[in-house]
Amino acid sequence: xxxxxxxxxxxxxxxxxxxxxxxxxxxxxxxxxxxxxxxxxxxxxxxxxxxxxxxxxxxxxxxxxxxxxxxxxxxxxxxxxxxxxxxxxxxxxxxxxxxxxxxxxxxxxxxxxxxxxxxxxxxxxxxxxxxxxxxxxxxxxxxxxxxxxxxxxxxxxxxxxxxxxxxxxxxxxxxxxxxxxxxxxxxxxxxxxxxxxxxxxxxxxxxxxxxxxxxxxxxxxxxxxxxx
Amino acid sequence: xxxxxxxxxxxxxxxxxxxxxxxxxxxxxxxxxxxxxxxxxxxxxxxxxxxxxxxxxxxxxxxxxxxxxxxxxxxxxxxxxxxxxxxxxxxxxxxxxxxxxxxxxxxxxxxxxxxxxxxxxxxxxxxxxxxxxxxxxxxxxxxxxxxxxxxxxxxxxxxxxxxxxxxxxxxxxxxxxxxxxxxxxxxxxxxxxxxxxxxxxxxxxxxxxxxxxxxxxxxxxxxxxxxxxxxxxxxxxxxxxxxxxxxxxxxxxxxxxxxxxxxxxxxxxxxxxxxxxxxxxxxxxxxxxxxxxxxxxxxxxxxx
Amino acid sequence: xxxxxxxxxxxxxxxxxxxxxxxxxxxxxxxxxxxxxxxxxxxxxxxxxxxxxxxxxxxxxxxxxxxxxxxxxxxxxxxxxxxxxxxxxxxxxxxxxxxxxxxxxxxxxxxxxxxxxxxxxxxxxxxxxxxxxxxxxxxxxxxxxxxxxxxxxxxxxxxxxxxxxxxxxxxxxxxxxxxxxxxxxxxxxxxxxxxxxxxxxxxxxxxxxxxxxxxxxxxxxxxxx
Numbered sequence: 001x002x003x004x005x006x007x008x009x010x011x012x013x014x015x016x017x018x019x020x021x022x023x024x025x026x027x028x029x030x031x032x033x034x035x036x037x038x039x040x041x042x043x044x045x046x047x048x049x050x051x052x053x054x055x056x057x058x059x060x061x062x063x064x065x066x067x068x069x070x071x072x073x074x075x076x077x078x079x080x081x082x083x084x085x086x087x088x089x090x091x092x093x094x095x096x097x098x099x100x101x102x103x104x105x106x107x108x109x110x111x112x113x114x115x116x117x118x119x120x121x122x123x124x125x126x127x128x129x130x131x132x133x134x135x136x137x138x139x140x141x142x143x144x145x146x147x148x149x150x151x152x153x154x155x156x157x158x159x160x161x162x163x164x165x166x167x168x169x170x171x172x173x174x175x176x177x178x179x180x181x182x183x184x185x186x187x188x189x190x191x192x193x194x195x196x197x198x199x200x201x202x203x204x205x206x207x208x209x210x211x212x213x214x215x216x217x218x219x220x221x222x223x224x225x226x227x228x
Numbered sequence: 229x230x231x232x233x234x235x236x237x238x239x240x241x242x243x244x245x246x247x248x249x250x251x252x253x254x255x256x257x258x259x260x261x262x263x264x265x266x267x268x269x270x271x272x273x274x275x276x277x278x279x280x281x282x283x284x285x286x287x288x289x290x291x292x293x294x295x296x297x298x299x300x301x302x303x304x305x306x307x308x309x310x311x312x313x314x315x316x317x318x319x320x321x322x323x324x325x326x327x328x329x330x331x332x333x334x335x336x337x338x339x340x341x342x343x344x345x346x347x348x349x350x351x352x353x354x355x356x357x358x359x360x361x362x363x364x365x366x367x368x369x370x371x372x373x374x375x376x377x378x379x380x381x382x383x384x385x386x387x388x389x390x391x392x393x394x395x396x397x398x399x400x401x402x403x404x405x406x407x408x409x410x411x412x413x414x415x416x417x418x419x420x421x422x423x424x425x426x427x428x429x430x431x432x433x434x435x436x437x438x439x440x441x442x443x444x445x446x447x448x449x450x451x452x453x454x455x456x457x458x459x460x461x462x463x464x465x466x467x468x469x470x471x472x473x474x475x476x477x478x479x480x481x482x483x484x485x486x487x488x489x490x491x492x493x494x495x496x497x498x499x500x501x502x503x504x505x506x507x508x509x510x511x512x513x514x515x516x517x518x519x520x521x522x523x524x525x526x527x528x529x530x531x532x
Numbered sequence: 533x534x535x536x537x538x539x540x541x542x543x544x545x546x547x548x549x550x551x552x553x554x555x556x557x558x559x560x561x562x563x564x565x566x567x568x569x570x571x572x573x574x575x576x577x578x579x580x581x582x583x584x585x586x587x588x589x590x591x592x593x594x595x596x597x598x599x600x601x602x603x604x605x606x607x608x609x610x611x612x613x614x615x616x617x618x619x620x621x622x623x624x625x626x627x628x629x630x631x632x633x634x635x636x637x638x639x640x641x642x643x644x645x646x647x648x649x650x651x652x653x654x655x656x657x658x659x660x661x662x663x664x665x666x667x668x669x670x671x672x673x674x675x676x677x678x679x680x681x682x683x684x685x686x687x688x689x690x691x692x693x694x695x696x697x698x699x700x701x702x703x704x705x706x707x708x709x710x711x712x713x714x715x716x717x718x719x720x721x722x723x724x725x726x727x728x729x730x731x732x733x734x735x736x737x738x739x740x741x742x743x744x745x746x747x748x749x750x751x752x753x754x755x756x757x
Contacts, residue, residue, distance in 0.1 A: 065732065068694075070725075087338060172330065179291060184300075188449050189502060190499075191297065194449055196616055198615075199616040417713055418703035423703040
């Protein structure tokens with residue numbers, strides 16, 4: 001990579017080895033967490049039992065309503081005050097905040113997807129002797145998942161992009177790794193080069209995110225189109 | 229020919245001796261030689277839980293050169309990081325028996341309260357208020373408050389600040405002190421030092437109030453700015469320890485004193501600041517004949 | 533743990549003025565950005581839907597760049613990156629510019645979808661009445677497509693309000709930054725974050741309730757069947 005200036009190589013290496021890795025870790029944990037919790041809550045929301053519905057509704061409206069940054073502050077600063085057991089490191093805190101937000105999104109989408117499965121499917125499954133759980137696990141959800149796929153891909157894009165808020169609490173993700181390098185380079189030698197390199201470094205962060213997100217948004221649009 | 233045989237024989241003997249010595253060292257349970265073992269013999273021992281873990285967990289800054297930052301080889305580096313590496317040498321004989329965790333300014337206390345890390349070495353200013361929630365080691369670095377102003381500024385000292393805007397970081401001791409003592413001064417706060425510097429550069433504040441160590445670096449590299457001559461709020465950094473962990477505090481304090489006695493802070497300083505700044509900075513570190521402690525009482529209410 | 537007891541109500545009287553000032557800045561930045569996003573969405577959405585040459589392609593690139601990069605990185609770029617090439621923006625400017633650009637991109641898509649959902653025969657009816665292209669847009673496509681786009685665009689405005697909280701990273705003293713500054717001085721964590729969360733929920737819930745009202749009020753006569 002000789003076309004790059006001397007300072008760029010270590011910066012890029014750190015951003016990819018530490019930053020991108022952290023971003024992908026946060027995204028992976030949050031995606032799995034959001035999907036599992038969201039599908040469960042969304043399916044339960046279709047049961048016509050008022051207390052559970054009210055509780056799940058409240059969960060969805062709170063975590064969808066709050067700015068994710070505020071949710072992150074609640075997890076990182078408020079939870080430990082309530083109980084020391086709820087103290088997590090920056091990366092896990094960010095994953096929890098994104099999971100709260102993401103699961104609310106998935107729950108809402110699941111409710112719609114499950115609700116869109118025709119009544120006859122429920123009746124047919126019941127006639128085959130399935131109970132509520134079996135009916136949903138083996139008949140309804142597999143069909144609903146097809147409809148859920150495009151929103152889940154969009155969710156992944158949003159989770160990857162929103163994982164940058166972890167920077168605010170110093171978790172090692174892409175934006176934070178870039179910021180650390182900007183700070184180092186700004187220091188006089190021997191530490192840095194005494195120059196601010198924020199423009200090329202943050203532009204690089206934008207390019208990396210674009211390269212990840214663009215194919216995924218295309219995929220989501222393609223899946224959406226194929227379903228309708 | 230005979231000479232060659234002798235040379236080979238001596239080389240072989242020396243090699244065997246070296247191998248045997250190495251073998252003995254490797255076989256020894258103590259592992260690598262602990263730094264300053266003789267000096268440490270009479271000092272408080274390392275707490276058992278850390279000894280059993282064979283590693284220190286230490287929180288440092290990762291975006292605050294020259295104290296804690298990420299170096300060009302993606303490694304932790306800086307003054308605080310070097311102190312941590314000395315602790316690793318004192319404890320386990322090697323500088324790499326330490327796991328670093330990056331902390332931001334507001335995350336330092338939470339990192340200690342549940343024992344996520346053993347200690348926080350992260351430009352941690354001692355305040356009486358913080359001391360009620362966590363413990364501090366003895367002071368190991370003496371930072372002092374200074375004012376950064378533009379070259380042609382009318383501000384010559386803190387007594388000229390009435391009606392002016394001063395920028396500093398949110399929740400810092402400067403923030404509290406100015407709100408208590410300089411009622412006629414408008415205080416602008418930012419979430420990071422970088423943002424404070426940007427606010428000052430953009431002309432949104434007449435002056436930037438912060439630690440001398442960091443401001444000096446800016447005044448030296450940028451000819452448009454200067455420091456006013458007055459020093460205020462002596463604010464030594466300490467090492468944060470979980471409240472009540474007296475055994476660890478005794479270990480840390482004694483090792484900091486050992487570092488002072490053996491003048492180990494000076495080489496660290498020489499490795500972390502530009503050559504031209506070693507002299508002014510050397511007044512801020514512990515040296516065999518140079519010491520300092522914390523100011524007593526709540527500084528934020530002690531007005532000039 | 534009883535939060536009602538733990539909550540120190542004097543927190544609100546002591547910090548109320550500062551919090552209200554922060555809230556005012558949040559609403560101020562949001563209002564500017566919502567107006568800006570509405571205008572951008574309307575113009576570029578129409579250009580996209582009607583495939584106006586050049587403008588449509590430029591708008592597509594703009595939308596893809598903004599939608600596929602995190603807004604927080606955009607804010608970093610505007611505030612920390614641009615000064616290097618001589619463009620120095622105040623935190624307030626970065627605050628409203630960032631959310632306006634972001635909201636405008638999403639709104640372009642909202643309005644494009646709305647305008648494209650207007651049945652072609654409606655426009656043909658407009659032309660048949662002797663309307664020109666612009667008149668047809670203003671009298672036919674805009675009122676119908678605008679209503680179709682309204683719920684999704686209000687959702688974008690809600691996101692705009694929530695995204696103003698990100699101005700914390702540039703220390704612009706809107707609601708979130710103000711709350712964290714207060715927390716740093718008072719260490720009243722429970723009070724600070726409860727107040728912060730409740731305030732955002734009130735704003736956001738009010739806005740989403742308005743979607744339902746507006747949907748009912750502005751429902752297309754056809755849909756009322």
